[in-house]
Amino acid sequence: MDSPLPAVENTHIERQFGLFEFIRRTREDQLSILVPDMYDRRLMSGRILGLRWFILNWPEYIEHVLLTNHQNYVKGRFSDALLVPVVGQGMLTSEGDVWRRRRRIAAPAFHHRSVAGFVDTMARSTASMLALWDGRNEAFDIAAEMTELTLDVITRTMFSADLGGEGSRVRQLMHTVLRSNRPSMLDLIGVPAWVPRFGSRSMRRAIAELDLIVQRILSSRRASGGDRGDLLSLLLAGRDEETGDGLNDLQVRDEIMTIFLAGHETTANALAFAWYLLATHPEVEARLHEELRDVLGGRPPEHADLVRLRYTRMVFEETLRLYPPAYAIGRAATGTDSIGGVTVPKGAAITIYTYVLHRNPALWPDPERFDPERFAPERAAGRHRFAYLPFGGGPRICIGQGFAMAEAMIVIASVAQRFRFSLVPGRSVQPIGLLTLRPKDGVWVTAAKR
């Protein structure tokens, strides 16, 4: 792939700010270190407290790390420091044989046939939320609503459970975990995760309370027994092919927490940004409404509609381009490698800022523009598949991709048929890069019935 961009720039990102300012920024909001220079470079590198760091912003280089030479890379110390304390050694964080086994056990729950079976639940949960919106005149934070909705959907579909009155508490606890869980200098220099970090007490308390909720789901399933055909049943029945052993309670807990964390906030944040973009782009909203009228004619969406809701899908895809919830994908090199002619030493950290990649002007003309037509088949044809990575790539690609796409389309189609939203003046929508990319102060809207 030819590129008009400079091949390699040793820019020493950290030197642009000074070390302490750089560390402060990575803790407060990682987007604040993404300087304009980064967007049109293919590879940048730096050194922070002795750690070599590479930022990749070019499809071939990224393909090399995530797919072609993925054996040379592991999730690395940021994953160990930020995710392991929350989700333990689950599918998101483990490596090698443990990861392969877990992914194999869980895979049937994410198969497209299973996702098709979840669509009814997704539509019903959305309808229950909408019933509460009728007659609502006051402004509200649609980001918080999306989080509770996706939490409800993940709990019902994957664990056949109902959080009932606890939904909003779980949302708050997850919020605490996600807000207080920030990379610190200790993580950068490789101090082990068990050394307490600033702010980790509130996080530990939140995790302990979440653990109790997970324990309740688990005990109630163990008591009722039987195969419910969901992820929880697969986890409880899963056997190691070699030893024949099942997963112990801690391992099942780690997988449940993984799916709770990975399976709701990401989709919710993307949906929140979708409502923001639709509220600020009336021409896109009008086209979306036209499609919904033509395909659904006022009835709730079903699984069979998904293939026909082409523009709805494009709207969500373009939202994920501009606001990818997993805005940074991290790896660490386990051996020396070469990327684009540059030597990557063993132990080096690699970051792929999808937020930057998706705004690289050499890949995306007029990158700031919200233009769902970019995903029309004729315009997407020929695009490098590693130029657009909201769900990652290679063997560690998101297992929930099909689930998330179906859920988002069902939610957008159900909600947009009934309501239009206006942003509340004076409440700006700002993305912030913490563990995920989220709207900093939510997305405050008023709703008008259609």
Ligand code: HEM
């Ligand atoms: C819009 C929504 C979503 C986005 C943007 C997203 C993004 C991602 C990305 C980028 C990765 C790869 C991370 C890496 O390579 O380091 C990933 C992995 C993962 N995601 Fe998602 N995800 C979403 C929804 C979901 C859902 C709904 C579920 C579960 C129901 C889920 C479960 C997982 C799991 C378990 C992994 C780890 C897979 C592995 O390592 O084998 N995600 N996700």
